[in-house]
Amino acid sequence: MGDYLIREHHPKVEMLPSGALQAAVLAMQVRNQAYALDKGRTRTYRLDVYGCQMNERDAETCAGLLEEMGFTRVTDREPADIIVFVTCCVRENAEDRIYGHIGMLAQECQENGSAILAGGCMMQQAHVVEKIRKSYPQVKVVFGTHNIHRVPELLHSWETSRKRVFEIWDEPGDAPGLLPATRTDPFRAWVVIAAGCDNYCTYCIVPHVRGRERSRPMEDVLLEIRGLAGQGFKEITLLGQNVNSYGNDLGKTDLFAALLHQIEEIDGIERVRFMTSHPKDLSDSLVSAMKECRKVCSHLHLPVQSGSSGILQRMNRKYTREQYLDLVDRIRVEMPDISLSTDLIVGFPGESEDDFEDTCDLVRRVGYDFAFMFLYSPRKGTPAAAYSDQVPADVASARFQRLLKMQTELATGKAKHLEGQVLEVLAEGHSKEDAALYAGRTSGNRLVNFTASVDPIGKIVRVRIIRAGAFWLQGEMMTGRNTTEEPWPNQN
Numbered sequence: 001m002g003d004y005l006i007r008e009h010h011p012k013v014e015m016l017p018s019g020a021l022q023a024a025v026l027a028m029q030v031r032n033q034a035y036a037l038d039k040g041r042t043r044t045y046r047l048d049v050y051g052c053q054m055n056e057r058d059a060e061t062c063a064g065l066l067e068e069m070g071f072t073r074v075t076d077r078e079p080a081d082i083i084v085f086v087t088c089c090v091r092e093n094a095e096d097r098i099y100g101h102i103g104m105l106a107q108e109c110q111e112n113g114s115a116i117l118a119g120g121c122m123m124q125q126a127h128v129v130e131k132i133r134k135s136y137p138q139v140k141v142v143f144g145t146h147n148i149h150r151v152p153e154l155l156h157s158w159e160t161s162r163k164r165v166f167e168i169w170d171e172p173g174d175a176p177g178l179l180p181a182t183r184t185d186p187f188r189a190w191v192v193i194a195a196g197c198d199n200y201c202t203y204c205i206v207p208h209v210r211g212r213e214r215s216r217p218m219e220d221v222l223l224e225i226r227g228l229a230g231q232g233f234k235e236i237t238l239l240g241q242n243v244n245s246y247g248n249d250l251g252k253t254d255l256f257a258a259l260l261h262q263i264e265e266i267d268g269i270e271r272v273r274f275m276t277s278h279p280k281d282l283s284d285s286l287v288s289a290m291k292e293c294r295k296v297c298s299h300l301h302l303p304v305q306s307g308s309s310g311i312l313q314r315m316n317r318k319y320t321r322e323q324y325l326d327l328v329d330r331i332r333v334e335m336p337d338i339s340l341s342t343d344l345i346v347g348f349p350g351e352s353e354d355d356f357e358d359t360c361d362l363v364r365r366v367g368y369d370f371a372f373m374f375l376y377s378p379r380k381g382t383p384a385a386a387y388s389d390q391v392p393a394d395v396a397s398a399r400f401q402r403l404l405k406m407q408t409e410l411a412t413g414k415a416k417h418l419e420g421q422v423l424e425v426l427a428e429g430h431s432k433e434d435a436a437l438y439a440g441r442t443s444g445n446r447l448v449n450f451t452a453s454v455d456p457i458g459k460i461v462r463v464r465i466i467r468a469g470a471f472w473l474q475g476e477m478m479t480g481r482n483t484t485e486e487p488w489p490n491q492n
Contacts, residue, residue, distance in 0.1 A: 032070030051088025229268030307362030339444030347396025
């Protein structure tokens with residue numbers, strides 16, 4: 001096999017005993033202790049994370065495992081013994097950036113003896129793994145989305161054999177239990193409630209790299225959240241490729257709404273967010289739960305992707321333009337002040353000028369507070385990549401700029417209405433723009449930079465909005481009312 005080992009475990013056939021993880025962690029602890037005694041310093045790691053919140057959460061697990069093994073994290077600018085890439089393959093530009101960054105690290109790896117571990121969604125694709133094997137010898141360990149818990153043993157295998165290790169599981173195995181995690185935020189935490197996706201949108205690679213939908217048992221989710229509350233976390237975000245269908249694979253319906261009601265009873269947790277919601281599965285019971293549960297934030301991310309029913313059908317989204325607009329109307333009847341955000345794809349194969357105008361019209365009618373817009377990116381292995389009627393790049397780019405300009409103007413107008421209002425903000429820390437200011441988010445997920453006469457970090461405080469733009473708010477903290485006990489009605 002040359003200088004690398006390829007392990008193609010099929011988890012339905014072979015699963016390692018739970019003690020294997022502990023044994024590998026212990027073995028690495030011994031190696032790292034010996035290194036520290038010999039060199040007078042601990043071994044270090046750093047993370048390079050791309051893509052969605054699920055990848056961010058996976059990175060926290062990688063960090064937790066590495067720290068259990070005795071590694072110490074350093075910043076992005078410092079040299080490290082271990083460099084972990086958590087990769088994303090949803091769009092081509094993300095893949096190109098990852099290849100470029102790995103390539104630029106060749107000299108650092110050679111000079112410092114650093115080793116790169118590459119995991120995440122890209123590594124679930126055979127052609128990517130082959131390219132890494134042939135062109136990037138600085139990558140010593142490759143793992144996928146289904147076997148993060150194997151990182152300690154894979155790393156130990158590389159360090160003891162000096163043979164590169166490639167291990168990808170085509171399917172997930174039995175859940176390895178709650179793995180250690182190093183949370184990146186002291187007040188907000190990601191909580192995965194489901195992994196994988198059963199929707200198979202024609203443009204999307206996620207079901208091919210994350211697998212079919214798998215819901216965590218509710219009692220496991222609640223146990224994790226209670227633990228986070230005990231550690232002082234104020235806000236949680238429930239994660240899944242489609243949180244609305246949580247529990248369907250367990251033979252249960254409306255389980256997500258029931259989960260929100262259960263979380264409402266957990267002391268210490270003050271805010272609950274979730275993403276992502278598929279419009280076809282957003283039930284009336286979920287809307288009711290969002291309205292009734294005080295802790296659920298006044299924000300809903302509801303990806304539409306296109307405003308054309310014809311394009312939605314080609315995307316296999318399983319709803320029409322009219323059904324989506326009706327859903328938005330029903331949501332706003334129950335929650336008039338809710339903040340809505342969405343995802344939009346411009347230049348999907350076959351998109352005509354009329355299709356694009358339908359998207360513009362839908363965006364105007366809904367009036368999104370935020371919109372994440374993307375040029376269509378063909379993904380190898382998806383049906384849409386093989387469509388013959390690809391939209392020319394210059395046409396798609398021109399449409400994208402028109403939509404971006406329109407949405408920015410609409411979002412600015414919506415934000416201006418918040419000037420003079422007092423909103424609740426979870427103060428997360430000092431502003432990245434100005435260290436003299438504090439920063440946090442409203443219930444409606446708007447970023448606010450604000451002044452304060454006392455340290456508000458870690459608390460939900462009232463902030464009067466002074467200035468507003470499409471992507472930011474500026475304000476000043478108010479005093480004199482305990483907003484954690486009695487929220488103000490306007491939660492945007």
